Amino acid sequence: MKQRYHSSSLSLLFWLAGGLLLAFIVVPLFGLAMDQTPASIHRVLAMEDVRQAIILTIEAAVITSLIAQLMGVPLAYLLSRSRLPALRIVEAIVDIPLTVPHTVVGIALLISFGRNGMIGGPLFHWAHISFWGSFAGIVLCMLFVSLPYTVNAARIGFDNVDPRIEKVARTLGAGPWRIFMKVTLPLVWRSLATGFNLTLARSMSEFGSIVILAYYPETAPVKIYDLFLQFGLSDSSAMSLVILVLTLLIFILFRYFLFGKKEPMGFDR
Amino acid sequence: MIIGRLLLDSLQLRLGSFNLQDVDMTVHPGEVMVILGPNGAGKSVLLEAIAGFHRLGKGRIYLGGQDLTYEAAENRHIGFVFQSYALFPHLSVSENIHFALPCSLRGSSNGLRKVGELLERFSLLHLSKRRPKDLSGGEKQRVALARALATDPALFLFDEPFAAMDAPIRMNLGEEIRAMLKETGVPAIFVTHDQAEAQYLADKLAILHEGRLIQTGCVSEVFSRPANVFTASFVGMENIYEGVITEVLSGGALVKTGKHCLEVYTAISLALGEKVNIAIRPEDIVVDCTRSKSGQKNIIQAKIISIMPFGPMFKIRFEAGWPVCAYVTKQECVYKGFVLGSLVSLHFPFECLHVIRDK
Structure with missing residues (x-):
């Protein structure tokens, strides 16, 4: 017979707490949706700069997620495989962006990557790359705050690959490159895709650092803030709903394609 | 690949706080060496060192006359079969085997023919498209063996492949592996902590304890003539008694142990008072x-203090001045009327008493 979980007062209390939490997440978003009319949605979508902000946000977030994969996956592999004690410090460094206030991130990036910064200065001088008020600046902010999601998701994936599978591949004559490309990567692609998805979502929602380093061109969150300041709640809330639906849609579609037909990988039992 | 003997020449390896010390071993073509030892003895580390996963502190590894000491793991031509077989979960059975082909054969018609031959040899043709998760334990083993054979290995290493298997099928799987090894003539090392498994797999047995090889020999020798007290208790000699030589006989001695005196015969020469x-x-x-x-002579009185079922036997414990443990068939137990508290006599045959020098 199945265990009846609701029978104890403890589980009842836990369900209550969990329910409150879910309501806390869903109710404000639901309220936001209820507050809109088709006409208000139509009105904001008709604005050229709103549409541009949305497209810009998606573009920047996709590019950010791709760069994050290129930079984050190798580091995640090193963190998972190497036993060097120093890598524990690296782990902590990777998680720093999760803890720093995003306005602080913006200011820190501005100091280093601004036109007079120690990195931004030479880049502007020699390559005419400017992060101040530019697409590159937006990507830079997004990358900084979302990298931990890529690294941590990939790390979990690599940790879950049975080391014996890589060892047996070596005894079968495969070198490190072949093992990584033909054995390890195919076993962790779900984790990498999850990291990509989380990074994408986090990048699309970034506001605090972007507003400092690259207010213009406006990303969607910045545009919402702009609408709120200029025209008040009605227009900004309509655009908020559009962004909300878009982000959720991407998130849900991604999860569906990743785990729709669930097939556990990595461990062979 | 030419099949030759494996020679380990005083291997030394330090891994964290673990030390592998002066391991010498020879495995001839067609021979199955079983390394038996408790958990943490260093069995897997030794296998991985032979396979090339650890840098040796000292010592040399020769296989078929070739020095492999500094060879990379991927160039050693050693078939390694891990616990639960470590098949690639994302590849089908035939892709698993194809992975192991040398570069020159991969994707070529010769390579496909070789995969086909291996599938046929191990009766895997009907499973060639399946993923490992849809295979039984026995089928996985056959895939692992076929995959390892695709590299033309000069040595097979098995790291407790049956550890996650149900007991009844272990023996069948072991017999299957032995048959394959005997057919190919490739030398093999098998690691286990299960003495029953060691008995039916081994041609030769090596006992590993705390990173040292304590004894190497044929199975019956190690089981009946263990070199020290640790090996004796590890291979199931449950009755071990300390004693002193009180009289030296020709080819043997009288040993006083507790209040009893036992007459023993041994090839080692013993001194009075030893x-x-x-x-x-x-x-x-x-x-x-x-x-x-x-x-x-060698008969002592004892009282039964416990009777426990032990597979097809009963395991009976006695109090006889020191504790004694013996196996008795269930039939014998009923026939002779053994019950708790029964007074019996225990006979220790000379030829079964083994003398271990106290170090």
């Missing part, structure tokens, strides 16, 4: 219900 251990396997003790006349 401390030794006397060991005997539980299945070698003869248990009788008739009270013996006192003074008969």
Whole structure:
């Protein structure tokens, strides 16, 4: 017979707490949706700069997620495989962006990557790359705050690959490159895709650092803030709903394609 | 690949706080060496060192006359079969085997023919498109063997492949592996902590304890003539008694152990007053219900203090001045009327008493 979980007062209390939490997440978003009319949605979508902000946000977030994969996956592999004690410090460094206030991130990036910064200065001088008020600046902010999601998701994936599978591949004559490309990567692609998805979502929602380093061109969150300041709640809330639906849609579609037909990988039992 | 013998020449390896010390071993073509040892003895580390996963501190590894000491793992031509077989979960059976082909054969018609031959040889043709998760334990083993054979290995290493298997199928799987090894003539090392498994797999047996090889020899020798007290208790000699030589006989001695005196015969020469251990396997003790006349050699009186079912036997514990443990068939137990508290006589046959020098 199945265990009846609701029978104890403890589980009842836990369900209550969990329910409150879910309501806390869903109710404000639901309220936001209820507050809109088709006409208000139509009105904001008709604005050229709103549409541009949305497209810009998606573009920047996709590019950010791709760069994050290129930079984050190798580091995640090193963190998972190497036993060097120093890598524990690296782990902590990777998680720093999760803890720093995003306005602080913006200011820190501005100091280093601004036109007079120690990195931004030479880049502007020699390559005419400017992060101040530019697409590159937006990507830079997004990358900084979302990298931990890529690294941590990939790390979990690599940790879950049975080391014996890589060892047996070596005894079968495969070198490190072949093992990584033909054995390890195919076993962790779900984790990498999850990291990509989380990074994408986090990048699309970034506001605090972007507003400092690259207010213009406006990303969607910045545009919402702009609408709120200029025209008040009605227009900004309509655009908020559009962004909300878009982000959720991407998130849900991604999860569906990743785990729709669930097939556990990595461990062979 | 030419099949030759494996020679380990005083291997030394330090891994964290673990030390592998002066491991010498020879495995001839067609021979199955079983390394038996408790968990943490360093069995897997030794196998991985032979396979090339650890840098040796000292010593050399020769295979078929070739020095492999500094060769990369991927160039050693050693078939390694891990616990639960470590098949690639994302590849089908035939892709798993294809992965192991040398670069020159991969994707070529010769390579496909070789995969086909291996599938056929291991009766895997009908499973070639399946993923490992849809295979039984026995089928996985056959894929792992076929995959390892695709590299034309000069040595096979098995790291407790049956550890996650149900007991009844282990023996069948072991027989299958032995048959394959005998057919190919490739030398093999098998690692296990299960002495029953060691007995049916091994041609030769090596006991590893705390990173050292304690004893190497044929199975019956190690099981009946263990080199020290650790090996004796590890291979199931449950009765081990400390004693002192009180009289030296020709080819043997009288040993006083507790209040009893046992007559033993051994090839090692013993001195008067020397401390030794006397060991005997539980299945070698003869248990009788008739009270013996006192003074008969190697027969002592005992009282049954526990009777436990033990597979097809009963494991009986006795109090006889020191604890004794013996196996008795269930039939014998009923026939002779052994119950708790029964007074019996225990006969320790000379030929089964083994003398271990006290170090």
